[in-house]
Amino acid sequence: MARAATTSDAFNAIAEPQRREILVLLRDGERPVTELAQDLGMTQPQASKHLRVLREVGLVRVRGVGKQRLYGLDARGLRPLHEWLGGFERFWGESFDRLDEYLQELKQARRESA
Amino acid sequence: MARAATTSDAFNAIAEPQRREILVLLRDGERPVTELAQDLGMTQPQASKHLRVLREVGLVRVRGVGKQRLYGLDARGLRPLHEWLGGFERFWGESFDRLDEYLQELKQARRESA
DNA sequence: CAATCATATGCCCATATAGGCATGTGTCAA
C-alpha cells in the first residue's frame, strides 16, 4: 500500500511545505490564486493544485469575486493538529530547554551499558 | 517529483496515523518494539520501520537494554510543529467556536422573524 | 458573439511509500 492521500486529513495536507506557506500567507486575509503563486515563486497550476488539496481537507475556502477566486484560511481545519499536539504540552518546557540534561542521561546510559 | 520523504521532517513523519499513535504511547514512558507492535495491532517489522522514521526525524530515541531496545519519546522533535501551529493561535477562539456564534445568530434571526 | 483575463484540469514521469513476508543481526543463556 502506498502513503495515505494528501487529501486524507490535515496532517497529510500540511506535510507539504508549500502548502504550509500558503496557509501562512492566508493568515493575513483572502488572496487570489495568482498572487499566492507569485509570492511563493510557483506556477499558477501548482498553486491551484495545492489549494485544491487544502480545500478538500477544509483548511481553506473559496469565494468567487468576478473573474477571481479568493482563497481564505479556515483555521478550524487545524483543530485536529492542535488537539493532537496539545497532548504533548507537558513536554514543552521539560524537553525543549533541557538539552544538557538529555546529554547527561545519554552519558549515564552509556556508562550503564558499558 | 514525488512526495517528500517521510523522514524529511517531523511534519511528514507524523502524517502517518500509526506513527502518531506510537508517539502517544511513548508519552507514558519507554517501550520495547514488540510491546508497541502488540498494542497497536501491527506486525513487529511494521513497528520497527515506523520507529526508524521517527528516529530519523528526532522524535524518538533508542536505548539498548539487554536483548531489548527501549524507545522513548523525544518531544523536542515536535517543536517545529508547535511553533508553526502557534502562528495560528489567534484563530483558535475565533474559528473553533464559530459554531456557537452561528447558532446564536440563528436563534436571534428566528426571534426577529417571529 | 468574440476576445481576454483568472483558474482549474489533464497528462506524463520519477520517486518514495506502507504492507506482507522472509531473513539477517545482535544479545543472552546453557
Add this chain to the structure above:
DNA sequence: TTGACACATGCCTATATGGGCATATGATTG
C-alpha cells in the same frame, strides 16, 4: 557453540505524489 529471543532489513508491489506543460473551463467586457 548452539538455541532462543528481540529486533532490523531486504525485497516486492500498488499507489499517490509534485513538477512541468498544454489546454479546458468560467466569468467579464466590448
